[in-house]
Amino acid sequence: MNGETTQRLVKACPVCGCSELYNQTRTRQYRCTKCKHVFPRSAVVMRAAKPHGWSASHKIMHEARMAKIHEYHEANPDDGKYKIMAALHETYVMVTRYMESVKQTDAEVRA
Ligand SMILES: [Zn+2]
Structure with missing residues (x-):
């Protein structure tokens, strides 16, 4: 695979940058699983996914x-x-x- 050339984007929390978001379909909002911040879909930030290089x-x-x-x-x-x-x-x-x-x-x- 050539994951280096195509930068994958993930949805992330605007407060802590964590990409593990809980999608609350009923309220149409996201909740961050890390800092528990709840925010509307419009506030979601897109950031580059963590590179594959492991420690x-x-x-x-x-x-x-x-x-x-x-x-x-x-x-x-x-x-x-x-x-x-x-x-x-x-x-x-x-x-x-x-x-x-x-x-x-x-x-x-x-x-
Ligand atoms: Zn967060």
Whole structure:
């Protein structure tokens, strides 16, 4: 992927800049999940999404979590996503990422 050239924009809170906004459809307003500021849609600021470059420690953490999922999956190959999530207290995103990486390797082996 070439994520460097196209700058993705995200909706963000005008007070703290956090992009985790709760969309209150009933009141047509957003609420910031970080600073709890409530603001109309017109007040939303657009800012560049955080770049993909992770810090080194984040990357190590990520790899350790992936390795843990891998280990569990090897031992329990019939367990689905939700069983893995429950057994390891992992997030849906992490297990999905793992599953996708496994699928990719399988395809490479078969090719
Ligand atoms: Zn905020």
